[in-house]
Amino acid sequence: MEILFATHNKNKLVEVKNLLPKKITILSLEDINHFKEVVEDKKTILENAVKKASEIYKITGRICFADDTGLEVEELGGKPGVHSKRFAGRNADNMDNINKLLKLMKNKSNRKARFVTIISLIIDGKIKNFEGICNGDIAQEKKGDKGFGYDSVFIPTGQKLTFAEMDIDKKNLLAHRAIAVKKLVFFLIKQFNANS
Ligand code: IMP
Numbered sequence: 001m002e003i004l005f006a007t008h009n010k011n012k013l014v015e016v017k018n019l020l021p022k023k024i025t026i027l028s029l030e031d032i033n034h035f036k037e038v039v040e041d042k043k044t045i046l047e048n049a050v051k052k053a054s055e056i057y058k059i060t061g062r063i064c065f066a067d068d069t070g071l072e073v074e075e076l077g078g079k080p081g082v083h084s085k086r087f088a089g090r091n092a093d094n095m096d097n098i099n100k101l102l103k104l105m106k107n108k109s110n111r112k113a114r115f116v117t118i119i120s121l122i123i124d125g126k127i128k129n130f131e132g133i134c135n136g137d138i139a140q141e142k143k144g145d146k147g148f149g150y151d152s153v154f155i156p157t158g159q160k161l162t163f164a165e166m167d168i169d170k171k172n173l174l175a176h177r178a179i180a181v182k183k184l185v186f187f188l189i190k191q192f193n194a195n196s
Pocket residue numbers: 009040067068069070071084085086094097147148149150151163175177
């Protein structure tokens with residue numbers, strides 16, 4: 001089964017590839033020479049995931065899925081949430097976002113946070129959504145140089161290391177996207193077996 005992952009994010013691609021069984025071949029947007037970004041302008045993570053998958057499905061007609069992820073910090077009333085990518089402004093990069101977060105969280109004792117991922121799959125013209133949540137805490141300072149995004153300031157519950165200090169296999173045992181991908185794979189295998 002060939003399936004398109006509607007992303008330009010190489011880190012996400014590697015994470016997801018590591019979780020898929022051999023019978024599912026994954027293509028990225030680069031593989032099909034699609035370089036345009038989908039604008040993520042919706043009010044919820046779910047709506048953004050659905051928008052990304054739907055736009056790419058309309059263009060390609062292929063079975064495809066997209067993910068959208070947000071970091072929700074309890075002390076900040078769930079922010080940055082759906083605005084995680086542009087937390088520090090329109091042209092903000094990961095460092096700007098992390099610096100803004102650590103500044104807002106300075107001297108805060110409640111550091112509880114969670115990553116939420118929604119994967120939207122379009123198959124036979126129908127949408128199926130899969131959710132993954134990972135609870136944890138915001139670290140006092142950046143640690144580690146693996147991973148991407150907010151990984152260097154997120155410590156999953158029960159762990160001492162940030163995601164950025166873990167190997168990808170360890171992150172994938174605990175993380176939001178991996179939880180959602182496992183649900184996606186379970187669904188795809190069922191479809192695959194039903195059609196073969
Ligand atoms: P998006 O899902 O690509 O729109 O990501 C939204 C924001 O969350 C971006 O700033 C990403 O870098 C960040 N992000 C997404 N997934 C992860 C993750 O697994 N770890 C850390 N940050 C992430």
